[in-house]
Amino acid sequence: MVSARYFDGKTAAAQAVSLSLDAQDIVLRSADFELRWPLQQVNISERLGNTPRLLNYAGGGHCEVTDHAALDAMLAQLGTRRSWLDGMQHSLAWALLAAGLFVLALLAAYRYLLPWGAEVIAMRLPESVLQKMGSSTLETLDKFVLQPSKLDMARQQQISAEFARLNAPSAAQLHYHIVFRSSPDIGANAFALPDGNIVLLDELVGLTKDDNEIIAVLAHERGHVERRHAMRMVLQSSVVGLVLAWYVGDVSSLLASAPAIIMQAKYSRDMESEADDYAGQTLKLNALSPCLLASILDKLEAAQLAKAAEKEHTASAGKTHEVMDYLSSHPATREREQLLCPSKSPQ
Amino acid sequence: MQMQQQQEHAFEFTGNGWEYFKIWIVNLLLSILTLGIYSAWAKVRRLQYFYRNTRLADASFDYHGTPKAILKGRIIAFIMLTVYSVTIRVNPLLGITIALMIAVVMPWLIVRSLRFKLYNSSYRGLRFAFAGSDAAAYTVFLLFPILSVVTLYLLMPFTHQRIKQYQHCNSQFGDTFFNFDAPVKSFYGIYLKVLGMFVGLAILAGIFSVAGLPFMLILLPVVFLFIMAYMAVSLPNLIWNATTLGEHTIHSNLKVRPYLWIGFTNLLGIVFTLGLFIPFATVRMLRYKLENMSLTAMGDLGKFVAGQAQATSAVGEETAEMFDVDISL
Numbered sequence: 001m002v003s004a005r006y007f008d009g010k011t012a013a014a015q016a017v018s019l020s021l022d023a024q025d026i027v028l029r030s031a032d033f034e035l036r037w038p039l040q041q042v043n044i045s046e047r048l049g050n051t052p053r054l055l056n057y058a059g060g061g062h063c064e065v066t067d068h069a070a071l072d073a074m075l076a077q078l079g080t081r082r083s084w085l086d087g088m089q090h091s092l093a094w095a096l097l098a099a100g101l102f103v104l105a106l107l108a109a110y111r112y113l114l115p116w117g118a119e120v121i122a123m124r125l126p127e128s129v130l131q132k133m134g135s136s137t138l139e140t141l142d143k144f145v146l147q148p149s150k151l152d153m154a155r156q157q158q159i160s161a162e163f164a165r166l167n168a169p170s171a172a173q174l175h176y177h178i179v180f181r182s183s184p185d186i187g188a189n190a191f192a193l194p195d196g197n198i199v200l201l202d203e204l205v206g207l208t209k210d211d212n213e214i215i216a217v218l219a220h221e222r223g224h225v226e227r228r229h230a231m232r233m234v235l236q237s238s239v240v241g242l243v244l245a246w247y248v249g250d251v252s253s254l255l256a257s258a259p260a261i262i263m264q265a266k267y268s269r270d271m272e273s274e275a276d277d278y279a280g281q282t283l284k285l286n287a288l289s290p291c292l293l294a295s296i297l298d299k300l301e302a303a304q305l306a307k308a309a310e311k312e313h314t315a316s317a318g319k320t321h322e323v324m325d326y327l328s329s330h331p332a333t334r335e336r337e338q339l340l341c342p343s344k345s346p347q
Numbered sequence: 348m349q350m351q352q353q354q355e356h357a358f359e360f361t362g363n364g365w366e367y368f369k370i371w372i373v374n375l376l377l378s379i380l381t382l383g384i385y386s387a388w389a390k391v392r393r394l395q396y397f398y399r400n401t402r403l404a405d406a407s408f409d410y411h412g413t414p415k416a417i418l419k420g421r422i423i424a425f426i427m428l429t430v431y432s433v434t435i436r437v438n439p440l441l442g443i444t445i446a447l448m449i450a451v452v453m454p455w456l457i458v459r460s461l462r463f464k465l466y467n468s469s470y471r472g473l474r475f476a477f478a479g480s481d482a483a484a485y486t487v488f489l490l491f492p493i494l495s496v497v498t499l500y501l502l503m504p505f506t507h508q509r510i511k512q513y514q515h516c517n518s519q520f521g522d523t524f525f526n527f528d529a530p531v532k533s534f535y536g537i538y539l540k541v542l543g544m545f546v547g548l549a550i551l552a553g554i555f556s557v558a559g560l561p562f563m564l565i566l567l568p569v570v571f572l573f574i575m576a577y578m579a580v581s582l583p584n585l586i587w588n589a590t591t592l593g594e595h596t597i598h599s600n601l602k603v604r605p606y607l608w609i610g611f612t613n614l615l616g617i618v619f620t621l622g623l624f625i626p627f628a629t630v631r632m633l634r635y636k637l638e639n640m641s642l643t644a645m646g647d648l649g650k651f652v653a654g655q656a657q658a659t660s661a662v663g664e665e666t667a668e669m670f671d672v673d674i675s676l
Contacts, residue, residue, distance in 0.1 A: 005405075005406065007406075007471050007472030007473075008472065009472045009473070009653060010652065010653050011473075011521075011649060011650065011651060011652050011653070012470070012471035012472065012473050012521065012648060012649050012650065012651035012652075013471075013647075013649030013650070014405070014406060014471060014649060045395075048370065048392065048395055048396050048399065049362060049363075049366040049367065049369075049370060049396055049400070050361065050362075050363075050366060050400075051361075051362075051395070051396060051399035051400050051407070052399055052407050054399075054409060061472065062472055064406065064407060085373070088373045089369055089370045089373050089374070089392075090369060090370075091369070092369065094369070094373055095368060095369040095372050095373065098372040098373050098375070098376040099372050099623055101376055102372060102375060102376055102379070102623075103621060103623075105376075105379055106621060106622075
């Protein structure tokens with residue numbers, strides 16, 4: 001006997017009934033009436049947490065049952081088995097397993113799907129978009145961190161000409177141009193803008209006597225452009241920002257994008273290796289040794305570390321932190337040098 | 348003649364976070380594994396869990412939407428969305444035309460969506476229904492919003508009142524209609540208060556930009572969240588307290604501070620658990636909302652009689668959802 005509340009579907013009145021089985025029928029009994037519902041015409045709702053279970057009769061009317069144990073006992077007599085989904089939905093073990101798989105799927109999407117998508121899109125972007133991104137980035141940088149180069153014209157032209165002579169492993173997709181600047185704040189560095197402009201800082205030029213080492217860095221930066229790394233980074237971080245914002249609801253995008261940017265570090269490591277690869281190929285193609293890049297990387301790291309130490313000493317905040325973060329996202333320089341120049345014994 | 352007996356019934360929510368978490372996560376995983384197809388089944392289960400856990404006067408609500416109907420609606424909506432996003436990329440002009448067409452059919456879709464939603468909801472064995480006409484829907488969902496934009500949102504509170512009036516006055520339980528009698532000026536009252544608070548926020552921002560950044564970064568978001576919570580609380584209170592079903596009255600008594608607390612802790616929970624807190628958050632918020640609602644019954648709640656609502660397809664509902672139109676009642 002299962003106690004239930006019966007509704008006839010015609011009015012909202014509730015009537016207390018008791019349910020029992022009789023052959024192929026469910027029998028509803030109250031003080032005033034008795035109803036017989038053939039089992040085939042009764043849809044018994046699945047278990048869903050602790051919600052009342054509903055017995056819907058095709059001929060109209062339904063019963064609401066809150067006594068789960070009694071109903072389960074009655075259904076057991078019928079030999080009805082709980083579905084696999086029913087079991088899964090109510091088991092802690094399955095819930096934890098599903099939660100684990102869900103987190104894994106999330107991480108996998110972040111690690112593989114997102115970079116893939118960003119690459120697909122970045123490679124198909126029209127040049128005009130890249131131009132616009134490049135020029136606006138350079139404008140911003142010029143306004144805040146970059147200063148005009150102090151190198152004389154002849155020296156600038158010499159470096160540009162050496163770079164222009166370089167044979168590339170694949171047909172160039174963009175027009176490359178070296179933008180000479182200086183920046184005591186950033187120190188020795190060079191970076192590629194999405195439109196093919198490569199910003200070369202005086203501080204880096206002053207770091208080496210061997211122009212081929214400068215060429216090696218430029219080839220590395222060119223690799224970044226060819227593979228659309230800057231564009232991919234922007235796409236990836238804006239997608240992560242969007243997803244987080246959607247996920248979290250209506251938080252300011254600030255809150256959403258901060259973790260996104262921090263998480264980006266892993267990508268730029270992959271990208272650095274890609275650019276190293278590209279530079280290595282370019283150098284070999286031009287009868288230059290990839291060790292040149294390894295050598296300048298070594299000097300760059302030493303210069304940046306010295307700068308960091310000095311900055312820490314003067315305890316100035318702000319821009320330097322970004323530079324440090326940028327540095328920390330490079331794969332261990334030793335590792336990169338080993339890959340580029342295996343003959344050079346590790347220090 | 349018999350005296351009408353007045354009785355107060357509180358809404359109850361009997362669900363709990365862990366229980367819903369187990370159902371949610373298993374269904375979410377199945378949805379991911381089936382590339383979203385299973386999500387129609389997940390949606391039905393989610394709504395059934397919430398409806399059946401909502402109790403009033405010792406009886407539950409129920410949801411009757413079928414996964415297949417929802418899946419069909421979703422597929423059609425998905426095709427529309429894909430066609431739209433592809434055309435706008437290939438030919439922006441054609442894309443804009445399609446966007447306009449969608450704007451024009453939206454009121455029609457919203458009516459179907461309301462019909463589907465209400466027809467598939469029941470309480471005590473009687474279905475709800477929506478009887479609003481298309482013509483009126485075009486007035487409140489297209490004409491008034493356009494007017495409100497044209498008048499620089501001066502007509503926005505008016506539009507909001509008309510939308511709710513259209514929705515509630517055309518909703519029925521069994522054959523009994525709901526009624527809605529909140530005056531337009533009460534909507535203006537809330538919107539003006541919110542506007543005033545935003546002006547205050549701007550002044551605060553001005554003062555603190557002088558006093559220093561740390562104050563601004565902490566205090567301003569708090570004030571902003573407070574204003575949002577005020578809106579999220581006072582509008583449903585106004586709307587539900589002005590809604591009646593036959594002779595029975597409905598009451599909502601949400602308060603800003605508990606709402607803000609639940610909303611804020613939910614947000615933190617979701618952020619720090621990669622979303623795994625979502626089911627707990629949903630249950631907490633729903634419980635707070637429902638447990639602060641009640642119905643004052645004049646006489647017997649069992650006296651309602653069934654109506655003749657007809658089933659509708661889920662296309663409107665799913666399309667409206669996919670294009671992010673929120674028509675929560």
